[in-house]
Amino acid sequence: MIKRIDHIGIAVDSLDEHIPFYRDVLKLEFIGIEEIPDQKVKIAVFKVGEVKIELLESTSPEGPVAKHIAKKGPGLHHLSFNTDNIIDEIAGLQKNNIRMIDDTPREGSHGNKIAFLHPVSSGKVLTELTEG
Ligand code: ZN
Numbered sequence: 001m002i003k004r005i006d007h008i009g010i011a012v013d014s015l016d017e018h019i020p021f022y023r024d025v026l027k028l029e030f031i032g033i034e035e036i037p038d039q040k041v042k043i044a045v046f047k048v049g050e051v052k053i054e055l056l057e058s059t060s061p062e063g064p065v066a067k068h069i070a071k072k073g074p075g076l077h078h079l080s081f082n083t084d085n086i087i088d089e090i091a092g093l094q095k096n097n098i099r100m101i102d103d104t105p106r107e108g109s110h111g112n113k114i115a116f117l118h119p120v121s122s123g124k125v126l127t128e129l130t131e132g
Pocket of ligand 1: 007009054078080128
């Protein structure tokens, strides 16, 4: 079952350039920076209530975030819903003919399990499930 919005991902060209706005101007709680080699990104995480904001900087021109920026420019990238059982959630979506990018979960930040839905099935909004 989906429990809440886990985080909102924002694609940026440079974490260093954008961290000060969220940390020093908006004064959001800065959790830290983490690299996720699997997705070729470095993320800066902030907390707003229960929801996190993740700034995403690509570590490779071949990474999905770099490709997104090349196509659409920087800005809002994806919305992530927290679920208590990602396997059940994926099965339920597939039963409803929702197309997945990830049919099986893979490792996201903080060792969480994640899976992306295909934006064709979610009104062009890149949507992620997170368990953990
Ligand atoms: Zn995410």
